[in-house]
Amino acid sequence: MLKGRLEDDRMLTGRGKYVSDWNLPGQAYGHFVRSDRAHADILSISKEEALKHPGVLAVFTGEDIKDQLKSLPCALPVKGRGGMELINPGRPALAQGRVRFTGDAVALVVAESAAAAQDAAEMVVIDYADRPAVVTAKQAVEAGAPLVHDSVPGNMVMDYESGDDAGSKAAFAKAARTVELEVDISRVVGNPMEPRACLAAFVSDQYHLYTCTQGAAIMRNQLSAVLGVPPEKIRVIAEEVGGGFGVRFNIYPEYAAALFAAKELGRPVKWTGTRSEVFLADEQARDVRAKGALALDSQGKILGMRFDMLANLGAYLAPTGPFINTVGIVNCLSGVYDVPATYARIRLALTNTAPMAAYRGAGRPVMSYALERLVDHAAHELGMDPAELRRRNFITRFPYKIAAGFEYDSGDFAGVLDKALKAADWNGFEKRRKEAAQRGRLRGRGISTYIEATGAGFAPQDQIEMKWGADAALTLYAPTHNHGQGHETTFAQIVSGQLGIPMESIRLRTAGPDFYLLGNATGGSRSLLAVGGVILLGAQELVKKGLALAAEALEAAQADIEFVKGEYRIKGTDRKISIVELARKNPGGLDLAYANKFGSCFPNGCHIAEVEITPETGEAQIVSYIACDDAGNIINHQIVEGQVQGGLAQGAGQVFSEAVVYDESGQLLTGSFMDYAMPRPGEVAGLRILEHPVPTKLNPLGAKGVGEAGVTGSMPALMNAVVDALRQAGVKHFEMPATPRRLWEALQAAHRRAA
Numbered sequence: 001m002l003k004g005r006l007e008d009d010r011m012l013t014g015r016g017k018y019v020s021d022w023n024l025p026g027q028a029y030g031h032f033v034r035s036d037r038a039h040a041d042i043l044s045i046s047k048e049e050a051l052k053h054p055g056v057l058a059v060f061t062g063e064d065i066k067d068q069l070k071s072l073p074c075a076l077p078v079k080g081r082g083g084m085e086l087i088n089p090g091r092p093a094l095a096q097g098r099v100r101f102t103g104d105a106v107a108l109v110v111a112e113s114a115a116a117a118q119d120a121a122e123m124v125v126i127d128y129a130d131r132p133a134v135v136t137a138k139q140a141v142e143a144g145a146p147l148v149h150d151s152v153p154g155n156m157v158m159d160y161e162s163g164d165d166a167g168s169k170a171a172f173a174k175a176a177r178t179v180e181l182e183v184d185i186s187r188v189v190g191n192p193m194e195p196r197a198c199l200a201a202f203v204s205d206q207y208h209l210y211t212c213t214q215g216a217a218i219m220r221n222q223l224s225a226v227l228g229v230p231p232e233k234i235r236v237i238a239e240e241v242g243g244g245f246g247v248r249f250n251i252y253p254e255y256a257a258a259l260f261a262a263k264e265l266g267r268p269v270k271w272t273g274t275r276s277e278v279f280l281a282d283e284q285a286r287d288v289r290a291k292g293a294l295a296l297d298s299q300g301k302i303l304g305m306r307f308d309m310l311a312n313l314g315a316y317l318a319p320t321g322p323f324i325n326t327v328g329i330v331n332c333l334s335g336v337y338d339v340p341a342t343y344a345r346i347r348l349a350l351t352n353t354a355p356m357a358a359y360r361g362a363g364r365p366v367m368s369y370a371l372e373r374l375v376d377h378a379a380h381e382l383g384m385d386p387a388e389l390r391r392r393n394f395i396t397r398f399p400y401k402i403a404a405g406f407e408y409d410s411g412d413f414a415g416v417l418d419k420a421l422k423a424a425d426w427n428g429f430e431k432r433r434k435e436a437a438q439r440g441r442l443r444g445r446g447i448s449t450y451i452e453a454t455g456a457g458f459a460p461q462d463q464i465e466m467k468w469g470a471d472a473a474l475t476l477y478a479p480t481h482n483h484g485q486g487h488e489t490t491f492a493q494i495v496s497g498q499l500g501i502p503m504e505s506i507r508l509r510t511a512g513p514d515f516y517l518l519g520n521a522t523g524g525s526r527s528l529l530a531v532g533g534v535i536l537l538g539a540q541e542l543v544k545k546g547l548a549l550a551a552e553a554l555e556a557a558q559a560d561i562e563f564v565k566g567e568y569r570i571k572g573t574d575r576k577i578s579i580v581e582l583a584r585k586n587p588g589g590l591d592l593a594y595a596n597k598f599g600s601c602f603p604n605g606c607h608i609a610e611v612e613i614t615p616e617t618g619e620a621q622i623v624s625y626i627a628c629d630d631a632g633n634i635i636n637h638q639i640v641e642g643q644v645q646g647g648l649a650q651g652a653g654q655v656f657s658e659a660v661v662y663d664e665s666g667q668l669l670t671g672s673f674m675d676y677a678m679p680r681p682g683e684v685a686g687l688r689i690l691e692h693p694v695p696t697k698l699n700p701l702g703a704k705g706v707g708e709a710g711v712t713g714s715m716p717a718l719m720n721a722v723v724d725a726l727r728q729a730g731v732k733h734f735e736m737p738a739t740p741r742r743l744w745e746a747l748q749a750a751h752r753r754a755a
């Protein structure tokens with residue numbers, strides 16, 4: 001039994017190396033001058049005063065990089081309605097001629113010290129001509145709205161549809177009941193513990209970037225597109241990453257600008273961002289308005305489903321492309337339900353706000369929120385038990401191809417539901433509600449039965465390597481960077497299970513100056529099912545490779561040798577050699593490179609939340625939470641529990657407190673933790689996490705992803721509970737975040753209406 005994770009000791013004793021811990025001889029320091037307005041033409045930039053400041057080495061602007069750096073890339077072009085092509089307006093590493101959101105990087109000041117660079121940044125004088133800004137997607141697509149990029153008519157980069165338009169219209173025409181719900185999925189900031197930072201160097205004709213990453217290979221490819229050199233000329237170096245959550249997946253303009261500066265100056269350039277810069281200029285997420293409708297027969301069977309969504313993409317397209325966070329969400333469109341006809345349209349609009357990208361769940365929490373809120377609303381409208389309405393519509397046969405594309409291979413949705421209902425004492429709720437009412441509390445109950453696709457990846461293969469060191473330790477090289485998920489432990493468990501060597505003798509490397517493997521980054525909850533699957537097969541290959549060497553060492557025929565618990569043995573004898581000994585005797589002979597790829601599979605679950613609201617103050621408290629998840633086979637139960645817990649806290653954060661607010665001119669009003677409330681310890685009380693594994697055959701481990709499940713399940717479950725509580729006081733509609741003030745105001749308004 002493991003006491004903890006292999007990585008914990010290092011991190012808890014302060015030996016973790018984060019980005020700002022890296023230093024190189026002779027390094028200079030960078031500071032970015034950022035736009036203080038949402039939308040304006042840059043008339044002139046005066047560097048003179050800044051350059052005179054003691055210690056200042058250079059001030060770089062868009063003009064300096066214009067012919068040297070290409071636009072940030074944008075992957076995955078998708079085709080939309082009527083064959084519409086994605087429009088990518090491009091993004092320079094430093095603004096050229098125009099700023100498009102508050103926080104857009106305009107200049108990079110490099111100096112001998114961080115303080116000198118910061119002081120000099122204040123002396124860079126920029127003359128702007130303001131332009132009107134658009135902040136919401138709705139404003140952006142209105143006729144005559146100001147254009148964020150002249151090359152994008154109507155601010156719309158994509159109008160995408162998926163599913164069966166005619167079929168779902170027909171279903172609505174014949175339905176006994178139709179139900180509609182429009183919801184807002186608010187905008188959030190990822191907020192990893194370590195603000196973004198980088199140390200850029202140009203060494204022997206190679207670019208070296210020390211930074212926070214979710215995967216070195218993807219970053220090298222993205223940087224290659226900007227720097228115009230092959231990925232082989234780029235190295236990404238990273239050890240600890242203080243949280244990623246999706247917003248450390250892509251390169252950012254600052255990294256390209258710092259690499260450019262390092263090459264120009266012939267010195268490493270270090271940039272350590274601040275928390276304010278996280279709020280201003282990290283990729284943000286969600287921000288979708290979703291209108292959903294269900295067509296039902298008289299028995300509550302769903303006949304058809306339609307969604308119309310509008311997504312705010314911010315000022316530029318993220319390097320992963322708009323697909324990852326928006327269009328991709330409609331792929332699990334009809335959820336766990338057997339729906340004959342589903343259709344979704346999603347329009348993606350540019351605005352003068354921070355660019356958007358994937359954030360834990362990458363669009364799936366948006367879809368599950370829109371769908372699971374709608375199904376709950378339908379149950380209420382029909383006067384049905386929300387669990388029963390769900391059960392009546394579950395998919396029960398596999399494989400099941402959903403209208404929007406995916407084929408679900410496995411699942412036991414009713415089994416998951418039953419386990420959760422039992423644990424939540426579903427039928428005892430009314431008693432608890434009454435008891436809470438006696439204490440003056442509004443108690444509400446919410447449920448979600450979510451499903452998501454985990455495992456997607458851009459790279460065609462995941463390459464791994466295993467190399468034995470002189471000390472008989474095995475180094476495992478893999479492309480997915482561990483940034484909190486416990487890969488050092490779980491990957492070592494897989495290898496140890498196959499090779500019979502202690503977990504502690506296995507080291508994981510995922511980046512570094514000599515790291516060149518190709519493969520997918522950590523994201524889409526794919527690391528275990530995809531890279532873990534490759535590792536499992538790789539370890540089995542390694543055992544096979546050792547047979548020939550063992551036969552030689554034991555002077556026996558290969559066919560007579562078996563591998564048991566870390567030892568090659570001549571069957572039926574006590575003549576044997578351990579794999580460690582064999583590796584020691586054959587330096588390099590037992591090293592292995594292996595590649596393969598495993599793709600999407602479908603974890604699902606049922607989450608049931610109960611919340612209590614104090615009407616006098618508007619405070620909401622989660623008083624009970626049951627999460628029952630099917631993550632397929634599980635490698636490490638403790639880590640999985642931690643992942644679900646973390647995801648759930650992020651879901652609770654978005655539902656109860658976090659929200660990015662821009663004013664109508666595009667100024668960010670939530671630029672610090674004073675204005676943007678993160679979830680706090682103890683926020684999720686009465687939590688029980690249950691497993692209901694249904695192994696998948698889509699990867700060799702039989703595992704499904706779990707890293708994002710907590711968010712995807714919790715957002716709708718929690719808000720359904722809040723809405724259920726509010727309904728008792730006459731509140732008809734409520735949007736996130738359920739902050740005390742907003743809850744109190746909603747209750748007051750309902751009270752006034754009733755009076």
Ligand code: MCN
Nearest residue numbers: 244245360484490524525526527528634635636705706707
């Ligand atoms: N695991 C397991 N059995 C399973 C599934 C997973 O034992 N059936 C283990 C894995 O081996 C791994 C962990 O659980 O140690 C999460 O695995 P997986 O679901 O494969 O997800 P990833 O490792 O690919 O992590 C990505 C996912 C995403 S996309 C975000 S965003 C996210 C997250 O995980 N960001 C995180 N969890 C995070 N946790 C922390 N602490 N910090 C982040 O930034």
